[in-house]
Amino acid sequence: SQTIHQWPATLVQPVGSPLSLECTVEGTSNPNLYWYRQAAGRGLQLLFYSVGIGQISSEVPQNLSASRPQDRQFILSSKKLLLSDSGFYLCAGERTGSGYTFGSGTRLTVV
């Protein structure tokens, strides 16, 4: 089975500071990987997805970026955080048709 490890669980960052959230996958090789953001009281917004090393697709324009340096590693980054970047960030892995396995999430508060 697939396990998604995500850290940190909570993060408070000042406006304008950089961001790096890491997600690693255990138990599956060559998974499709996703970064979602969940704002308070809202559904999930797909930010990025990756089908393989170095392959990133962005769903929404923003000041965030993603990278996949290794098959089982997916990183969400920002050079300068905005207040609007606050939210609950979820990494997910997927095998086609099997549904997602989600990490436990990172709650980011930009102050």
Next chain:
Amino acid sequence: AQSVTQLGSHVSVSEGALVLLRCNYSSSVPPYLFWYVQYPNQGLQLLLKYTSAATLVKGINGFEAEFKKSETSFHLTKPSAHMSDAAEYFCAVSDSNFGGFKTIFGAGTRLFVKA
């Protein structure tokens, strides 16, 4: 284009009562359908999935859902609610040809269970 609508952002039931969470979908190709549960400050957990096999799908924690093509629905039910079922539930539809790339999540339904 795919879409999913969850009817009711909040549902409240008494402990022991039937749970019914409604989901309607739109898809131009045979869909994969999913229900996920999210407890506070946690990631989502897959409850059950429909991938064109049996139309009645049984999941974890006593939940089940029935795929009704004629009604484009995939409602989630549980015969008897337990306090531990209080959480947010998300319905999702995925393009069977593209897998997760085309997964669309509903806005979620928060389930409250009263003692």
